[in-house]
Amino acid sequence: MRLMALPAAAVLVALCAAPASAQPTTTPVPGPRDPNQPPVSAGPAPNTHVIGDAGTGLAVVRLAPDSTPTSTILPGFGEVLPKQSAAEIGVGLASAQANTEAFLAYERAVAQASPLGFAVQGRAPQTPGTIVQTASPDNADPITGGLTPPQTPLDSLLKVGLLNGSVHARWNDELGPCVQPIADAKTSVASLSVLNAIPTLPSSPDLTGMLTQDTPKLDAAAKQSLIDGLKGLAGPLSRLGGLLSGTPETGAQGSLLSLPDTLSAHSTVELVDLPGSANKAVKSTSTLQAASVRLLAGTPMEVRIDVVGQPTLTALSTGDAGTSKITYTAPVLRVSQGGKELGVLDAANPKLDVPIGIPVLGDLTLPVVGALGERKLDIGVLRLQVAQLTEKSTALDGPLQQGGPTIKGFMLGATARLLDLQLLPTDALGLPNLPSALAQVSLGEQVVRAAAPNGGVVCAPTPTPPGGGGQAAPPKNVPQLAYTNAAYQTVPIFWTGTALLLVGVVVVAAMPIRRRVEDESPEPAEQ
Template sequence: MRLMALPAAAVLVALCAAPALAQPTTTPVPGPRDPNQPPVSAGPPVTAHAVGDAGTGLAVVRLAPESVPTDTILPGFSEQLPKQSAAEVGVGLASAQANSEAFLTYERAVAQASPLGFAVRGRAPQTPGTLVQTASPDNAAPVTGGLTPPQTPLDALLKVGLLNGSAHARWHDELGPCVAPLADAKTSVASLSVLNAIPTLPGSTDLTGMLTQDTPKLDAAGKQALIDGLKGLGAPLSRLGGLLSGSPDTGATGSLLSLPDTLSARSTVELVDLPGSANKAVKSTSTLQAASVRLLAGTPMEVRIDVVSQPTLTALSTGDQATSHVTYTAPVLRVSQGGRELGVLDAANPKLDVPIGLPATGDLPVVGALAERKLDIGVLRLQIAQLNEKSMVLDGPLQQGGPVIKGFMLGATARLLDLQLLPTDALGLPNLPSALAQVSLGEQIVRAAAPNGGVVCAPAQTPPGGGGQAAPPGGRGGQPLAYTNAAYKTVPIFWTGTFLLLLGVVVVAAMPPARTRLRNATPSGDMSSSEPTDDSRVP
């Protein structure tokens, strides 16, 4: 056994040292399984580095905004993140993206038109019925068609008419993003009604025993007057006392916000000329086209909002912080009720509050100043713009493992109209969120990034020896795989140890015990054994 142990130990040491002594190699990128399929990420290198995206939503509905804590796997980190809405629904989403640093070739340009998107407590499932086009390879024509919203658990919140969409994504084999259009997505909706009910409000007209005891602005007599006034309404608070019940004369269903005319959105990412240079700048644009909006349409309290000026949000990155900028054309909205102007929303006056109160007579709540109000129970807050800008100097790879790029990135968000339904202090219901519901009409997001000096639109120079050629199908290229994990070392150790263990078991099992060998070495009947007998032990 000692003679076998030394060679076995030498073999074990040699197998363990083999990975450490091997020449380090890089694992090649795997190629497609089908030889006729274009490689996942291959082709000549592209010198045009550009990243941009633009997103536009025709309408986004949020129930109980900022009321649900954000889940995270990091302990104690959820308190530092902003809270999410209990539920969110987006209608008519148009998204355009361009990313020259994307590893997958078909993700370098993506255009998407989606009829609907929703999230419940921060969880967003995949939505079917979406038009998507990706590049590369290049697409000569866009994909177009009608978008059918799928059935969702939140259908009671909105009703969507005919939706149309278009998506176009392009990519040049040699020049990369230096092609027009680069990414372009459009959506349009013929009609839309949002918030046909308010699930965060009670569905009963009798609030006896439901009001909290610490309502600051009401005494016992005031609380009783509130309860009696709510009992006189034609419908519960979940339908705003009858304002969301529709019109019995015309048969129209009610809604808090509706669009009688076509609303369209467009998101584009493109490269534009850079003054004084042969290079290009990255430009991401989000535009909206709307005519008018109705609040509480079909009721005597209807509020009309006319869009006088259309909003446009643009992010332009030249790679230099001094010349890159965000441009926003703020919308101008005229708010009127019954032919009387309530106010104008523009950059100088971005907010307008319209109160909702119990009527002195009648069975419908009073909105605005059309009639006398006894007690305000809610507020419709209209707000525009809310432009938020962010920027960052680039000094590193835009994608993990990509080349180091020095440049500048900037982005911005804005909204055409933000409608919030807020409760007043008089409505002292328990566990009532600060905002009952929120509708964002025309939500816009843009971002653009470019290297210093702009985007170079020129074919890449292939180094001598064909260094820019794509890897052959299979992706290996005749190179050995790299040791990227400690598991490579444990495999030879495991099998070597197993082999030595089995060898030792066989050797031990094959050799007889020592006592048996000794007895076999003494002739039968010979009493001259080295081991003393019982008689010899007696003195």
């Protein structure tokens, strides 16, 4: 045993020291299980660099906007970020994205059409019913189909008719994003009614004891007049005094905003010719098509909004700040009530306020909206706004993803809205904890972004991965994982000790048993 103990100890020391002296390895880039399928990773650095996004939403409803603090894991940083809405819900979202710097191959081009998206206090779960198409590999045909809105906690706020969607994502194995288009998404809705109730207003018709004591511009007599006037209306404030209660004789449900005709959204990202160069420019486009909008449809106070023109928002990036630009074709909205024009909304006149008040005559059971009748006290304002174009731009000088090549270029983006409808309270409503805006409906939200390297996009063949297209080579300049000594040594030590223990058991079992004969003194003889 002593002769075997020394070699066994030497083997144990050598096996334990091997992991410490070996060169540490890093986690390899995962490859596809099927060698015939496209690579999971992006492979070698692409020669063509394109980033573009275009998103269009048919309608977005916000309850109590700018009322909820933004949550963040950074201490104190939530106070710096802008506040969010208490609840948000979007209808008919069309999104087109192109990103040659994406690590995953199927995220280079993405087209998506969603029937619905919602968020409660900034938390947005993933909604089902979406159709999406990704590339690479290339898709010869688009995907089309109907979109079924899922059940949400905010179903009482809107009613959505038939939704249709179409998505198409393209990619060329040799030229990458040099296809037409890279990503394209469309959505359309046949009918839509928004804000069938105002949850931020009380549902009781009697406001006795609910008005605050420090209500400005109202004395005790005016407060009592407000309470008595609201009691005489056909519904509570949450139904806007009966304006949102619908028509019982026809069974129709009332709504603040409705669309009698089809509203469609179109988002696309593509490459276009660059004048005086063989290279290309990145173009992201968001387009809306609508005919008319109704406010308080079916009531005597109905307001009609006719849309003249097709709003189009475009971001064009050539890679240079001097030639890149944002182009916006603003719509013209004609607002009328009972055949009388209330105003025109355009780029020169982007805002129009329509008051809502308690009628002077006691026999009227509905609030007076706009110019139809006299009001003795305004309880709310419908604020209509158009365009609201916001632009941002930045110069690029660095990698667009970790470990990627340094790219110098230019990126720009913009947002716009077809119609922004806000329901604002007046000083007469001295209710506690009342937000500055009771509800907000954004009809036709548009977002675009485009980025390109200096000189434009070069449409050159992408290097073929090693081995003919099986598994792509790992990305360059990727930092290695941290080498933890204990993790690499624990497993070898465990198995080495186990093996030596088994060897010892076998050796001990195979050795013959030796008995030591001890000298024994003879017992004294009996006398």
